[in-house]
Amino acid sequence: MATQSDKKQYDEMVKAASPASTVGVNCIKAFLVGGSICAIGQVFYNMFHNRGFAKEDAGLMVAGILIVTAIILTVLGLYNKLGKHAGAGSVVPITGFANAIAAPAIEYKKEGLVLGVGAKMFVIAGPVIVYGAMASVVVGLIYYFVK
Amino acid sequence: MNILWAFIVGGAICVIGQLLIDLTKLTPARILVLFVVAGCILGGFGWYDKLVEFAGAGASIPLPGFGNLLARGVKKAVDERGFLGVITGGFTAMAGGVTVAVVFGYLAALISSPKHKK
Numbered sequence: 001m002a003t004q005s006d007k008k009q010y011d012e013m014v015k016a017a018s019p020a021s022t023v024g025v026n027c028i029k030a031f032l033v034g035g036s037i038c039a040i041g042q043v044f045y046n047m048f049h050n051r052g053f054a055k056e057d058a059g060l061m062v063a064g065i066l067i068v069t070a071i072i073l074t075v076l077g078l079y080n081k082l083g084k085h086a087g088a089g090s091v092v093p094i095t096g097f098a099n100a101i102a103a104p105a106i107e108y109k110k111e112g113l114v115l116g117v118g119a120k121m122f123v124i125a126g127p128v129i130v131y132g133a134m135a136s137v138v139v140g141l142i143y144y145f146v147k
Numbered sequence: 148m149n150i151l152w153a154f155i156v157g158g159a160i161c162v163i164g165q166l167l168i169d170l171t172k173l174t175p176a177r178i179l180v181l182f183v184v185a186g187c188i189l190g191g192f193g194w195y196d197k198l199v200e201f202a203g204a205g206a207s208i209p210l211p212g213f214g215n216l217l218a219r220g221v222k223k224a225v226d227e228r229g230f231l232g233v234i235t236g237g238f239t240a241m242a243g244g245v246t247v248a249v250v251f252g253y254l255a256a257l258i259s260s261p262k263h264k265k
Contacts, residue, residue, distance in 0.1 A: 027166065031161060036158075
């Protein structure tokens with residue numbers, strides 16, 4: 001009996017303590033992983049910038065390297081493993097966008113190259129592009145009339 | 148030194164995303180949309196570029212940086228070709244990143260077979 005009530009008490013303690021600490025741990029993991037991805041990006045950026053590439057070109061090359069790396073990790077099944085621990089740390093950087101394109105493309109390959117790969121590729125990337133395009137037109141309109 | 152700031156600022160932006168996931172039950176897809184739109188609006192005012200100057204990849208690699216890229220692109224296009232720039236600027240700015248992701252995502256699908264769910 002004692003052990004049962006101990007267990008009950010313990011369960012309640014776990015329940016009370018875990019939400020806040022889980023969020024805390026998740027945030028630390030997201031910070032470390034997301035920060036690391038950005039730091040790696042900065043290392044490449046410095047490298048290209050020091051070799052005389054223009055800002056925009058260096059930026060695109062860095063994004064390209066991170067995107068291709070993330071897709072290779074996705075193929076190997078490693079990016080999803082990282083995502084289980086890193087949460088937003090692997091979702092929010094551009095590598096998460098690349099993973100969101102490659103992962104459904106691979107998963108829905110069996111539904112065909114057109115409606116499987118071609119369509120499912122944009123399950124998450126599509127909304128990002130749609131709302132990004134909408135926002136850019138709004139910004140462009142305001143800029144055109146205000147400037 | 149700028150590598151450290153990229154780490155800190157990039158990490159902090161991801162923490163904001165993590166808090167949104169854990170505390171608001173927003174799905175990751177909605178957070179990505181939210182971040183891109185937010186980055187585009189902040190970029191429209193020119194505020195996000197200040198963060199990019201300071202934190203480099205720490206600000207440009209997270210998704211708000213993608214939104215900022217769109218804002219920067221559309222403003223540049225409006226400067227260069229007037230009203231038509233409003234409709235071409237955003238997609239021109241995202242062309243590079245999206246094309247790389249689509250091409251390599253497609254190749255990835257071609258060479259791999261879907262994992263069986265355990």
